[in-house]
Amino acid sequence: MNPSIARVTHRITQRSQATRQAWLASVQSQRGSGPSQRAGMGCANMAHTFAALPANDKLQVREARAPHVGIVSAYNDMLSAHQPYEHYPEAIKAAARTLGATAQVAGGVPAMCDGITQGAAGMELSLFSRDVIALSTAVALSHNVFDAALFLGVCDKIVPGLLMGALQFAHLPGVFVPAGPMTSGLSNDRKAQVRQQYAQGLVDREALLEAESQAYHGAGTCTFYGTANSNQMLLEIMGLQLPGSSFVNPGTPLRKALTAEAVRCAVAGVGLDRAAPLALADIVDEKAIVNGIVGLLATGGSTNHTLHLVAIARSAGILIDWDDFAELSHAVPLLARIYPNGAADVNHFHAAGGMGFLMRELLDAGLLHADVNTILGPGLQRFTQEPWLNDGQLAWRAAPASSGDLAVLRPAGDPFSTDGGLRLLQGNLGRSVVKVSAVKPAHRVVRAPAVVVADQQELLALYQQGRLQRDFIAVVRYQGPQANGMPELHKLMPPLGALQDQGFQVALVTDGRLSGASGKVPSAIHLSPEALGGGPIARVMEGDWITLDCEQGILQLEVDDATLAARCPIVPDLSAHAQGTGRELFGLFRRHAATAEAGASPLLA
Template sequence: MPFLHPILEHVTRRITERSAGPRSRYLQTMDAQAHQGTQRAGLGCANMAHTTAALPAADKLVIHAERAPHIGIVTAYNDMLSAHQPFEHYPEQLRAHARTVGATAQVAGGVPAMCDGITQGEAGMELSLFSRDVIAMATAVGLSHNVFDAALMLGVCDKIVPGLFMGALQFGHLSTVFVPAGPMVSGLSNDAKAKVRQQFAQGLVGRDALLESEAQAYHAPGTCTFYGTANSNQMLMEIMGLHLPGSSFVNPGTPLREALTRAALERAVANTGKTGQPRIRLADIVTEKTLVNGIVGLLATGGSTNHTLHLVAMARAAGIVIDWNDFAELSAVVPLLARVYPNGKADVNHFHAAGGMGFLMRELLAYGLLHADVTTVMGPGLTAYTQEPWLPTIDSQSQLAWRDVPATSGDTAVLRPVADPFSADGGLRLLQGNLGRSVVKVSAVAPEHRVVRAPAVVVHDQQELQDLFKAGQLEKDFVAVVRYQGPRANGMPELHKLTPPLAVLQDKGFKVALVTDGRMSGASGKVPAAIHLSPEALCDGPIGKVQNGDLITLDCERGLLELEVDAATLAARSVTHPDLSHNAHGTGRELFGLFRAHAGEAESGGSPLFG
């Protein structure tokens, strides 16, 4: 048995014990579905005719014979998202390649995919978190035809991968592979983009300059190149063994990307157990150990704070219960090995070129910081994931192969070994106190800014705070308390537009921090932000009793979030919730009342399905 860090062993054991009941029930359901098998074997003739009606004659014959693997494709394609635009032609390519390996493939269904970059600060962002659960449901609808032996999940961005993951787990008896599309090539540096945003916030440049800067940064097909939730998703799918090794950050439209897409289908076919290779189900891959590996990857790379919500909900879809204590205890021992914007100047293309996921996983394995005894789409263990894909030319033909990643990092300003990390911990902290529980990401926060004690400035949405900033009323030390932003209040939109003004004030020398029951995002940056505060204001959380001028201590070093009001005074304060009816109307929000009413708290994933 390979060496395993004792904290990983302890946290995994605790998760396993905590999850015993729901995990057992989940596996029993998956075993029953596997025993039942696909419906093709006993499908009525009319039903089968509907299944194959639009397919070529040769495909009909293969599917009717019921012997060859049949693959269901769930796609999140649209060309509103640059990251998903490359998926447009994947289905036809996958169908064609399936025929060459003796299989067939169909698009089982499409799922919605919204761009958070477009909806930031707009009403549509209030649909964003719940779109994850809609995607999970849509995935289940697609696979409910129950004629498939395997599934391919085509998705990349923020809520899409978690939603696909949650939906696919309800069909965990199937062989399943997640198929990425890769990041766009590098454009304007993230550092330069952030500088223009701050200048715009101060009125130093106009909209034309801001738009030109943003267009130079977001300029081509592929994932946005900063290390936000979308690229954190890709890291997670690889470290959890659901991508092919080294496939997460290969650019779209390249020969290597196309070869990896074909190989993903081949792997899904092989894992059905119908081609002489062992059967590998999604339920066999997603275990307590796999989820711990995912948390470790998030911490070691300084990944998105959104995954303190998403990973919790994703785990619950597999009957596994994780919480913020697990994140915090692992963060204390997992070193930060990557600096990718907003935690550094580099983008994900630089990370990939420096050694990428293969280097990262090899380092973590060598120091007992990953469970090696897991199952992946490649089979048992993680050895394959310490390699990188390439296309050597053999007999005048380019053929996909894997090779060991270089022994040393290609750029230690971006990616480092465990023996020489950027910091000894993962930079994600749990904050607790009389305001509740929240998380803060400190990997991009300078040590001198990690403790803030200042009066509260209380607002009920991010626009109020921006208006105060523009009016010059925030030129002081303060803690911004932005409340009624939780899942039940308004769907928990990201408050990304607060980053530039708060950063400007911090740069001016003021002590500033943010406390909110809402989200920031994968782009959480250099201002300390206690986010996802639970319980939320609408559920009578103490944040609803904070008044302007109250002193608040946000101490990232001690894990403390404290309202400096004595208990008797705080208990005597009454709370009258503001009128939130405007959150329930327009831009489709009427359709999500049921979701808001039944959403779980942030620490349970904020999900109406698995809360």
């Protein structure tokens, strides 16, 4: 085992001892003593449970003859990634019957699309939708009638929310069921190029819409390596969904076979006597969380997981922080280049060897804990295999011995970079994270005067007015979870990228978030404490010089301590962010949100 991996894992375990034990005790208190979760239910309660089931299913549930599986689905047909889930419940129920089990849809959870709400008011609900999903998952499973659960979700906040909710029912076996990415369309590089051209006024809206439509063209996950596809990697490397299942396209025979196999795993997890199920609590532990961080770093995954994975871990009583991410990043090499860290999309990554190749390389290099539980049982070696159809039947074979494309996926001995590209920045402005895996070395150190705004639209207006044709560091504040729900600021990337291409030294400092697909502009994000929480970012003034040094891990406002302390925080009117588009309903979430480094969750503050 790599010493850094072992050291960080030990530190997390020690730090989490009290909270983890309390969580495990809570899980143990929920474990049923009988052969079924339904043992001891009142007759009226039981009758409500199976009232609408087909006759044979009703009999099995009534007599508790076989496992009963709950389905929690994030289906809607507005999200391309979730549209394939429409007919999954029927397929799952049919697969369960072939195993002598039964299944019901326990409940649905909301699933919003960040791609639709980028730059709009709805994005201010996005982060907290994760917590709504966790709450909705808990409601779905609160009936306490299921022996196992299947979770259907893919995208940005949906998977973290489902897992946070599932971990409150971690006495049950649980399996995540992916839907897969859409087939490749317009290349991500070309899409980004057209976006920059539109920001510069070089192409019209019709050209931009045509490019976007060619990129996002069918059912399935968007093909760039943002938060949605980072979610899928994370679930697989943590052993929560089937090996090689993350990036199989929707609607294919292999995809259908994998869905049926997920049902078999859920039923098998209950066990023949159902006395000692392989529960989520047996899978999600400190080692699994560290494996998740390693996978994120090795693939150049979404910065959103410096929030989400923290919240997921806390939902299981495990305390991680950005120091853990930073130390692991120094030990974990970058083995994949997927847009925005390269030209390829996730279909190219999958074809080059995918998760099986990646996990074998990390295991052989001592960078993953192999001695963990998974939905397939003990050990991670099974996850170095890939699924295929042998005469129409699901089968497994070893992942390719070598990468099919060294421009996309490399062995651990010949990485793209010797580190994972995620850095912790510290200084008199606080603590933040920066993803440098897509930032060219020439742009990793920026010293420039501040351009200070309290809304991304202000910065976009300055760009449109031609007032940003110079070196500067954009300070976009009051974007934290307490201020306005911490929306992504992805709309800033095309103009900042265009200015960088013109030769200007530019960077971003914010207490907000960026899209998991943002890349080439150095961006100190998730700055904590946030402006509304008393962070020094509220005292930055126009023209102050700032040093953002990704190499040394420095974020420093070049103002002496006495002068900075004497300044009064500049607090704008935030009332417009508290109303409209449902934001009134989220005031409680904003007021009680934890800090970014603690996961930004009002449920765990």
